[in-house]
Structures are given as structure tokens and as C-alpha cells.
Amino acid sequence: MTKEWPLWEIFIRGQHGLSHRHVGSLHAPDAHMALKNARDVYTRRNEGVSIWVMESAKITASDPDAAEQNFAPSETKIYRHPTFYEIPDEIGAM
Amino acid sequence: MAPLVTFCLRMGDTALILGQQTAAWCGHAPVLEEDIAFANMGLDLIGQTQLWYGLATEAEGAGRTPDDLAFLRSERQFLNAQLAERPNVDFAHALMRQYLFDAWHLPMQEALCHSSHDGIRGLAQKTVKEVRYHIDRSRELIVRLGDGSDESHARMQGALDALWPYAADLLVTDAVEAELAQQGVVPGLDRVRTAFDAETAATMARATLAIPDTGQARTGGRTGIHTEAMGYILAEMQSVPRAFPDARW
Numbered sequence: 001m002t003k004e005w006p007l008w009e010i011f012i013r014g015q016h017g018l019s020h021r022h023v024g025s026l027h028a029p030d031a032h033m034a035l036k037n038a039r040d041v042y043t044r045r046n047e048g049v050s051i052w053v054m055e056s057a058k059i060t061a062s063d064p065d066a067a068e069q070n071f072a073p074s075e076t077k078i079y080r081h082p083t084f085y086e087i088p089d090e091i092g093a094m
Numbered sequence: 095m096a097p098l099v100t101f102c103l104r105m106g107d108t109a110l111i112l113g114q115q116t117a118a119w120c121g122h123a124p125v126l127e128e129d130i131a132f133a134n135m136g137l138d139l140i141g142q143t144q145l146w147y148g149l150a151t152e153a154e155g156a157g158r159t160p161d162d163l164a165f166l167r168s169e170r171q172f173l174n175a176q177l178a179e180r181p182n183v184d185f186a187h188a189l190m191r192q193y194l195f196d197a198w199h200l201p202m203q204e205a206l207c208h209s210s211h212d213g214i215r216g217l218a219q220k221t222v223k224e225v226r227y228h229i230d231r232s233r234e235l236i237v238r239l240g241d242g243s244d245e246s247h248a249r250m251q252g253a254l255d256a257l258w259p260y261a262a263d264l265l266v267t268d269a270v271e272a273e274l275a276q277q278g279v280v281p282g283l284d285r286v287r288t289a290f291d292a293e294t295a296a297t298m299a300r301a302t303l304a305i306p307d308t309g310q311a312r313t314g315g316r317t318g319i320h321t322e323a324m325g326y327i328l329a330e331m332q333s334v335p336r337a338f339p340d341a342r343w
Binding site: 033 | 125126127130131134227230231234235238
């Protein structure tokens with residue numbers, strides 16, 4: 001058994017109505033203490049109104065070596081952005 | 095000294111000395127997360143000290159400032175509970191000292207939220223939120239380390255054995271506080287003691303730690319009698335303002 005505490009990913013909701021955003025990670029012995037540590041490490045300057053924690057090991061991430069096959073093909077497909085529509089004047093800014 | 099001033103100094107001095115002791119962990123706590131948490135708590139306590147000293151100097155009306163109280167009084171003029179001045183030793187001691195303080199501090203602050211004194215009531219209503227957090231954190235760590243490995247259990251039990259007699263100093267009552275209690279300024283201390291006893295009994299049971307039954311009680315801090323540790327704390331805390339009395343930074 002490792003003597004190190006597991007790593008946790010921390011997500012903070014900045015204000016009501018916004019999504020939780022990933023802000024960083026920290027070590028803690030369990031989820032409960034991870035919340036407390038996150039409160040002290042990441043919200044001491046009034047950054048948030050809600051905290052989520054998730055054990056880093058539970059996250060499944062895409063393989064960096066597969067970045068090219070995953071993401072390069074969409075680089076040239078600018079037509080997938082809805083930017084080719086003519087906006088009628090009366091609509092105004094969108 | 096007026097009873098109100100004495101009480102504000104007892105509260106403020108206890109917060110200041112514990113804050114100073116806690117701040118010494120900055121950069122030295124066992125892990126980064128604890129380091130930040132301990133520094134935060136120390137700063138909270140020093141913030142509370144400013145509020146208490148503000149009330150004390152206002153009630154005193156002698157032109158002293160909160161800084162004068164912190165930096166220009168000598169050992170016998172400090173009225174902090176002896177628990178606050180006990181040395182850091184190791185993380186178990188620091189944590190146990192914090193928890194025992196919190197177990198008294200929360201019921202005290204909750205009761206002071208209903209004080210008949212406007213300034214004290216306002217102070218308590220503002221600070222009770224952070225005090226709730228402090229005990230929430232320290233209690234969880236006491237349980238995890240008490241009921242942890244053989245070594246963490248032994249260290250926590252050692253810290254409890256060493257510090258328990260000093261916790262009594264938080265709960266001492268005297269004529270000053272009896273008079274203020276009669277005016278509704280402070281709660282009757284037996285109420286705080288009942289809450290302290292229930293809190294510590296439940297937590298130590300969860301933490302598999304045994305509260306010493308020696309009946310030893312080390313008291314006197316709140317009348318200016320201190321342990322051998324106090325002089326060193328003041329020397330370190332006061333040396334710069336005493337050497338450079340009007341320095342600003």
C-alpha cells in the first residue's frame with residue numbers, strides 16, 4: 001500500500017449560474033478531506049460558491065499519442081462553424 | 095480593569111497567541127494542503143484578534159490601539175488561556191491544541207451571537223462562520239489520525255495527554271465573567287462546558303483516543319499567569335515592533 005495520499009481533481013463553481021470549472025489538483029486521504037483541502041487551497045480568495053472533487057485515478061483521458069487522429073481532421077473543417085449564414089439586419093448582433 | 099475590557103482581552107489574547115503559534119507552521123506543515131489550511135486558520139485568528147482588540151480599546155477609551163495591545167504589553171498583562179501558548183512540538187500537538195480550542199470556541203461564539211452587547215454580538219455573528227469551519231476540519235483530522243496507524247494513534251494520544259490539563263484553562267470562570275454573564279454579555283460558562291464535554295467525548299470516542307482521567311487542570315492564563323513557553327512567543331512576536339516602534343510596512 002502506498003503511503004501517499006491519492007490525487008484529487010478540483011472543480012469550482014465561480015458563481016451561481018456558471019458551470020464548475022477545473023482549477024487544479026491536490027492530495028487528500030479521502031473525498032471528505034479533499035473537499036476541505038480544496039476549500040483552503042482554492043477558495044481562500046473568494047473564488048467560489050461550490051466545490052466538486054474527483055479522484056484523479058477515476059478519470060479516463062484521451063491518449064496524447066492519438067491527438068493527431070482525434071483532433072487534426074477537424075482543423076480544416078471550418079464549415080462546421082455556423083459562420084456562413086447571412087444574418088438579416090433586423091436580427092442585430094448575435 | 096472593567097470586566098468588559100478584561101473579557102475582550104481574554105478572547106483577543108487567546109486568538110492572537112494561538113494565531114501566532116499556528117502561523118509558525120507556514121512552510122513547515124507535513125503536506126502542502128495542511129500548510130495552507132493552517133496558515134489560513136492562523137490568519138483567521140489574527141483577524142479575530144483585531145476585532146476583539148478593537149472592542150477592548152474602544153471600551154477602555156484610553157487611546158491605546160490594537161497594535162499597542164499586541165506588541166507593547168508584557169507577559170503578565172496577557173490574558174490568554176494557557177492552552178494557546180503550548181509549544182508546537184509536532185503536528186499532533188498543533189492539531190490537538192487547535193481542536194481543543196475549537197471545541198470551546200464554537201459554543202462560546204455561538205452563545206456570543208446572542209450577547210446583550212452590540213459590538214460582541216456583531217463580532218460573533220461575523221466570525222462564527224469561520225469558527226464552524228475550523229472545528230469541522232480539526233475534528234475530522236483528529237478522528238482520522240487517532241483512528242489511523244499505530245504511530246499516528248500514539249502521537250495523537252500523547253498530544254491529548256499533554257494538552258488536556260491545559261484545556262481546563264478555557265473553561266475557568268471567575269467574578270469577571272460571572273458579572274458579565276449576569277448582564278447577558280457572555281453566556282453562563284457551564285453551558286459552554288457542557289457543549290465542550292459533549293463535543294470532545296464524542297470525537298475522542300470516534301478517534302479511539304482516551305481522555306485522561308487524572309483530574310489535572312492547569313489554569314491561570316486568563317489572569318496573567320503563564321507557562322514557560324509564553325516568554326519565548328512574546329519575544330519573537332514583539333521584538334521588531336519594540337526595536338522599531340513606529341516602523342510601517
